[in-house]
Amino acid sequence: MSIFFSSVLAVTSISSFLVILILVIDLIINNYPNFDININNKKTIKVEGGKPLLFALKDKEIFIPSACGGRGSCGYCKVKVLNTSTPYLPTELPYLTDEEKKNNIRLSCQIKVKSNLNIEIPESLFSVHQYETKVLSLTDLTYDIKQVTLEIEKDQNIDFKSGQYIQFEVPPYKLTSETVYRAYSIASAPSDNKKIELEIRLVPNGICTTYVHQYLKVGDKVKINGPYGEFYLRPTDAEIIFIAGGSGMAPIKSILLDMKEKGINRKATYFFGAKTKKDLFLLDLMEDLMKAMPNFKFIPALSDLNADPDWQGERGLITDVVDKYILSGENKEAYLCGSPGMINACIGVLTKKGIPNEKIYYDKFA
């Protein structure tokens, strides 16, 4: 028996010694000084060494889009790093193409700052900030889409282009022990820079959407960062075709409200696809917009041919309805928001009508 206890004591002592040794070595070896990060040859910031680049930049209020919060599982936080000697890590490789590797693209959540770095990021990320917000209201738009209105707190204002998106931070809650981030388009007009609206559809098995639909309450604090994205109205005189389905309504609504406020009176037609009448929402707002903007027309369509026999509007797949109404693509540009399948099918219809690919802007549900 005493041999047994002696053995246990010996193993415990050795293990404890090794743990302390590792901690001491880690403290000595990984005690990095601060380093300079030069961004786009325009700006140099001093950051804490040893941290993943994503978090080092975040500490300095530079936000790189990341859907997984830096766990190396989404592959979104790509940054061009021009002078690192750190080889590609196995955790980065699944998310990088050969072309990206040739161009020194790295996953900023995986590569650590262990020397001075020169990096390149899109200029637009300089205007991305983090905001503390409070939930002002929660409204059911349909049985599975909720409108969330967030008020920006403190002295901050959020400046964005209509059509852009933010990242919503979900804190650990009953169903997850980790912080996660999800991207949602802003549905409100940019003129009100103290609050934003989001339209969030419940996703089966979704960590964020379940939080929003079942746990979020009026008055709760929510952190967001943004704005991001290249989906916004181009300043041309072309006729506009909007196409959306479900929560794809959000960025289009923001663009329309912005057009109304700015007196942009371009000819515009908005095709909105829904399965049945219970999937339609904001019809009153669309009516109001049609009254306020004589050149704007809203065309909702139901894809379920048998439901709602009292429906007087269009029926069929949204692609068929667009095909019926758009005779020629001449001097037209299109803005699409929805699932990749819907967008790809609509692009096919629009290009057949003569709208060039470069005049078709879209926000796939990515």
Place this chain on the structure above:
Amino acid sequence: MKQDLYYTKVQQRMKKGVLVLDGFLGNDKRNLIDIINEDNETVKRLGLTHIIIAEKLDEFREVGLKALEESVIYKDHFEIKAEIFRGKLPCPFGEKGIYQKSEITVINKKINEQIKYSDLSIHLIKEHGFYQGIGSPYRLDPKKVVRVLEIS
């Protein structure tokens, strides 16, 4: 069967609330390697491969997607609905690629049975032979998949 560190790490990522709310394991208490091995044996006994099953699932997915989230009848007795949701998911095995959040439902009206799966389910079967743990919302029992999709 005892599993190595790689599978243990993957199994951690498959737990509830890590990548998806309900995780990939359901209430299955087996080691990941055992879940994979047992389904692999079943597929072998059926005289099939994971690739054949995954390709069939993909065929039905493609048909569903063309209907733009509307239900569609395929080969007279299959009803398919493919819904797409905002966002993408990484593979819990850490493989290359991220997969659109989706839910594909196939009902075989002849036998009145249905299966539900996602874009990621197809990858998990094709590349990893993983049909998810028992009790997972997207668990695809190989025998049931074969029966519903009439794979031979």
